[in-house]
Amino acid sequence: MNDFIEDKGEEASESYMNKVEVLLESLPYIKEYYDRIVVVKIGGSMVEDDSIIQSALNDLILMKYVGIKVVLIHGGGKQINELAKIKGIKPQFIDGLRVTDKDSIEIVKMVLIGNINTKIVSLLNTHGNLAIGISGNDGSFIKCHKKEYEKDGKSVDLGFVGEIEKINAGFINNILDKSYIPVIATLGVDDKGNIYNINADTCAAKIAISLNAKKMILLTDVDGIMESTKSGDKLISKLTVNQCLNMIKSGKIKSGMIPKVMACIDSLKSGAERTHILNGTKKHSILVEIFTDKGIGTMITGTEVK
Amino acid sequence: MNDFIEDKGEEASESYMNKVEVLLESLPYIKEYYDRIVVVKIGGSMVEDDSIIQSALNDLILMKYVGIKVVLIHGGGKQINELAKIKGIKPQFIDGLRVTDKDSIEIVKMVLIGNINTKIVSLLNTHGNLAIGISGNDGSFIKCHKKEYEKDGKSVDLGFVGEIEKINAGFINNILDKSYIPVIATLGVDDKGNIYNINADTCAAKIAISLNAKKMILLTDVDGIMESTKSGDKLISKLTVNQCLNMIKSGKIKSGMIPKVMACIDSLKSGAERTHILNGTKKHSILVEIFTDKGIGTMITGTEVK
Amino acid sequence: MNDFIEDKGEEASESYMNKVEVLLESLPYIKEYYDRIVVVKIGGSMVEDDSIIQSALNDLILMKYVGIKVVLIHGGGKQINELAKIKGIKPQFIDGLRVTDKDSIEIVKMVLIGNINTKIVSLLNTHGNLAIGISGNDGSFIKCHKKEYEKDGKSVDLGFVGEIEKINAGFINNILDKSYIPVIATLGVDDKGNIYNINADTCAAKIAISLNAKKMILLTDVDGIMESTKSGDKLISKLTVNQCLNMIKSGKIKSGMIPKVMACIDSLKSGAERTHILNGTKKHSILVEIFTDKGIGTMITGTEVK
């Protein structure tokens, strides 16, 4: 009967004990987020690197299993460019803004919905039947209209670039209530059935607002908002809305970071408690943010916090 | 007060009366299908022609509004070929069967989900927020495995071509219960997250069976099953399962028509009452089939009917 | 196998196509009324003529099957008179108003509930188990009190003629929610269990108001509100509330038409969008009104419409 006597050394036990204690340390964070909505936006570039996206989705699965209602939003810039190139579409820009003509929006749809969204959903579903892919076209849940743009006082046609009018939060909540993770491609639709591309950061903010989310996290490929110091660039870990607005005005926050920061400010103004810009290409950055007291990336809050 | 006195002639009245009488003639058909599920499969070629697809979808909208639970399934052959060509993928065939390699399945996903499914959903939604696009990847609701194929007694690799294992009917019923039309791209998924292309006719049959549908209609671009007679080809309007099997054996039904006929036979064996192969490129063929006593196309039934 | 080859001529096809196109023309109207409540009042005289009532009920069945929540209200004047005569009750009138004594109200109950309501319900139910007959006595859902009437400054006893105090809309909605058509005999009840006759037009208006109905239609045996012109009487197809009030004041609308018009005005003031006085004895007048753009009868609206 000796064969089923186990004699694990003390060291082994200690290591197990350490593991369990780490779990217990996470309990206050688990409680804090229990049954609350967290909106996570991942950039298109993250999806391309299999090891990065699988790791990030694994993190989200953990979040779901400890009771967080995760809403996943994704963009898809880079892949769109590639397909456009193959199909021989020459990118047209006005003031640095891409003009999305009829052919381009077709490519956007194919890449965002057919390729990226599908990939994310299938990866999540390897953990169980957990995810449903949707775009604003489904049930017309993101209603938008053509974005108006002016250059030199004249209206300029950006093509199928949309501005969100209304989010049907009930549509997303139905999916959450059935315990699925909604994976959202950021397309909207108007009353005539035209489909528009929407900035994914802005879309994440509007969705976070409509769902009364506890937290919005924008995963990108930089560490957060940086400040140049004598000893090189340094990450700023906390900013208030006012500090952000000043940094935009003074040009310290610029280009692609501006819509991210504005998305954060938007959702903070409408009730989100905290928003974060994190480097999604660094392993487990989102878990470190949620389940430890280490504030990585840049947190933007309504008012200064300690 | 004279201005609001109307004096429409008798002729006008007569025309209105005729209209109303046509409506009333449709009542028995409306009753018959009320609250029952009808699975409609439309071929990819129909989607390309805007006037055809809009007309067909308009027909489905009418069906929905008079109380039929419509489930729409679509393929997408032709468009897939075009994109493959652009991306420089050379079609490979074994016994006339397309080999769907890794690049090809990416194209299938982009076209089926990103392009065709999205287009159908947005067209339906111009009539209200009526439709939701899904593929078997969403919630993994179509589970499948790699289709095994043998040639000369040896197993041959067809790539990402799937064979359905299980349909989660509850997933579709949830959508129907919320009064949406599910628009289904025929992709399935295995436990490892691999996505497979599935024959759309076969998929329609499996879905019709799982939903206990009253009727399955396959819309294609021919009038139905034809028979060559001295005076030329003639449409056969009714066939029993046995007659179909004989015609396949004798080679009178061949190639692309075989999976359609087999799909019909499959769903008949599992309880569907009638199945139909109609020409979807002819205007309103589906409405004529449902709402009049004119049997257009070919109806296949379990046993002979008068 | 020749026996199941069909060869319908082109003409036949054309006729079927026409039918289907008429169906599609009705789609906008079906959409407009989908899931909305329409209150229809039919006069007692319509019920006597089997061909008229069967045709009218057939129309309502169609309305129900295309998604309209139909509430049917009926009166029953003529049949009441006949039975009273048989039972030897001499009609008594004060200012032209019938005095409803104890014997008379018994006859009203027997005719309205036992005869007319039962007949309508059984005719509707031949189309499925669709209708439930109720009167305000059931669950006391129409609470009323004795109508007070003055003549020459003195109170006059009209007997069991009631004035509605309160409608329990939940009672009717329960029936609608279970997909039945409520068929309502216009009797009310007071706290002591006395049953009163109520003017059916007035009752229809109060019910339309309590249910927040989209439309109220009063079916009668004249074409609508008429205006005498040199070339004879002409139907007025549209009137505003103000125009109606003026015509009552000037005596152009009189006697039995007054309560109908007042019922329309009442329900318009409380939110109904449009009200109609139609000739129910003309075939399909209600369907022409609902499903075509032909405005038959007289439409009364809150403000002028084009």
Added chain:
Amino acid sequence: MNDFIEDKGEEASESYMNKVEVLLESLPYIKEYYDRIVVVKIGGSMVEDDSIIQSALNDLILMKYVGIKVVLIHGGGKQINELAKIKGIKPQFIDGLRVTDKDSIEIVKMVLIGNINTKIVSLLNTHGNLAIGISGNDGSFIKCHKKEYEKDGKSVDLGFVGEIEKINAGFINNILDKSYIPVIATLGVDDKGNIYNINADTCAAKIAISLNAKKMILLTDVDGIMESTKSGDKLISKLTVNQCLNMIKSGKIKSGMIPKVMACIDSLKSGAERTHILNGTKKHSILVEIFTDKGIGTMITGTEVK
């Protein structure tokens, strides 16, 4: 402050105590019937006498308030005859069975539904909004067909006399679940909308069976089943099914009592625990039966009980 000092004598107190003790004695009976269905059939003759019917309904109200689900079924023989006479309809009989021709069924409907049912409902509703009047015509909840009758080996036409095919128990349960007392006029309907008169005792039994009622009570105007003894007729308080069948065979139970006894036997065979034939014209007979250990009337049981 003296004015609000009460000084009730001991005697008064004693009387109150007695009352309360009677209430407590009824507790075991209340428990036994709590939330169970009791089907009560009252004869038409009872309804005519205001003091009898009001007292009987008062008893039922008490039953309802102590948690019994009461289903009330009524006939209406006598009043039907009276109205028939007035309308000049000559009663026709075959083998003592009334032939219900087209005119007669109209009278049955008017009296049963318009007069008797309405009266019972309004009397019950004076105790709150407790009752809803229905007949088998409503929602076609009692489906029946023409009763076939043979005389001398030849089929004889009894007119609109129905035989029950199917009771939709769900229809009645919906009413009970909303805490109403269903008051049922015993008419049935066939698929063509013809309305038939049904024997009320038989109907009560079928309804008791379909509802899985705990008890069925037939209230009539005799004390129960009598036996002639030397010292005159005596009430038999308990009978088994077999004893009943013997007494019918031997002619001791005859004419109008036979359908009552057969109704009891029917519902006993289908699961009712006990059935009773009571004299409804005697005050509170039903309460004495339910709430005391005094077995008045005749109880019929499946097997002998002590």
Added chain:
Amino acid sequence: MNDFIEDKGEEASESYMNKVEVLLESLPYIKEYYDRIVVVKIGGSMVEDDSIIQSALNDLILMKYVGIKVVLIHGGGKQINELAKIKGIKPQFIDGLRVTDKDSIEIVKMVLIGNINTKIVSLLNTHGNLAIGISGNDGSFIKCHKKEYEKDGKSVDLGFVGEIEKINAGFINNILDKSYIPVIATLGVDDKGNIYNINADTCAAKIAISLNAKKMILLTDVDGIMESTKSGDKLISKLTVNQCLNMIKSGKIKSGMIPKVMACIDSLKSGAERTHILNGTKKHSILVEIFTDKGIGTMITGTEVK
């Protein structure tokens, strides 16, 4: 067949009839309380005498079965003292208020929950599975904090004596909705998990208020509020809030009666219709109060009633 002929004499019948008439006399009271909440507080001393408590609980069972939602609250003074004595805890008093130290609250818990509550629940459950015992500790449904007390301008520590902050009425309603009688031990809990003893009369009032109870009855061991007159002490049967306040001011109401009277006043101010102080040791006092017009004990009302 003679053996089943019964011949009960007339006298017997008369007695049964009397019983039934008593039942009917209670109908108006049953109606009045149907589906309404009555909060009953019984003193700890009542629980000690088996015959008293069993009789009182029997009364509550009757109340439950005739449709009253009974909420039972109990104290437990005497038994607590006894156990304290056994465990050698010396009672400490400040201004006549017992100081509840750590050992004492343990005894309170053991007696109130382990002994008294358990006993009441098991006695009720002999009538069916009717009762669930809870204390404010369960689901923390009574939140409280340490009661602050001042003596000579200085704060004095009374130990674990609690003051109610918040009652979770939903917690009790869940129990009532599942048709159970909640039996409540009057302990509360603070956020740190400390358990406090709460005055049972005060607790009953707070619970009555939170549940919007129709009536609160405090059962004690005296007949109510007494007034001394020349001819000895007399019970005052009715008092208004103002009269009570005056009597407290003038010292006519004193000591243990004060919290009872204040509890009544509290719940009257928050919407209870009537409150009663009854002698629970007198048999059926609660039933006499509820089901007869005899006002025993003292009724306290917001304003004078006749």
Added chain:
Amino acid sequence: MNDFIEDKGEEASESYMNKVEVLLESLPYIKEYYDRIVVVKIGGSMVEDDSIIQSALNDLILMKYVGIKVVLIHGGGKQINELAKIKGIKPQFIDGLRVTDKDSIEIVKMVLIGNINTKIVSLLNTHGNLAIGISGNDGSFIKCHKKEYEKDGKSVDLGFVGEIEKINAGFINNILDKSYIPVIATLGVDDKGNIYNINADTCAAKIAISLNAKKMILLTDVDGIMESTKSGDKLISKLTVNQCLNMIKSGKIKSGMIPKVMACIDSLKSGAERTHILNGTKKHSILVEIFTDKGIGTMITGTEVK
């Protein structure tokens, strides 16, 4: 702006990363137990030591927050003895079995429900309103009868020691469905309201069976089942049912361990997958068992597992 620039060293980051990776390692275990029921029995001795019980309950809270439905069952031997001693009750034993007379069961109730159960509930509730304390007396959810015991062929009276007849699983499931942790004192009740003490291990098994629990864990104060070897006692980490039965027969498992082992065998036979006997006084033993692959304590399974 320098003040909000953070510069945490790399080491810090590494430690956070380690934590997060431990969390991720637990994901497979979390998935496995998600939404499944785990029944945990803690011994009375554990409750006495504040640091042990708080640590154990903390573990359970974590389990609850990661989606496990925890059912907590407790005994209370030691404390019962102490109070008995104080109250002067002399323990009586028959064959080493304690006789639970009337006084003793009172003490059991006071300690188990009033003291231990209340303490556990209040400690759990400091983490939110998470727990509800119940005993089998509440809603009579554990029905039992007096345990029969024979000595020398003669029946011996053990007093109020109960044997479970029936567990009302719905009662516990209601509590779980409302997201509470049921904390169960192991008392049962018979139809006459007598309360019995039940062996807590046996009770845990019966409850695990009735709830179809995934796992039952018995926490005790020894490490599990031991085997004496030359080098001293060693823990046996895995046993099959058969091995256990042999060890009982051969006397290697004895006294207090026997009911524990039998409880495990019982619940294994009725569908539990695995059962465990763990040392609850060792920190986090339950978490190590659930969330790591280290099998501490003794696992008993139906058949041998690797």
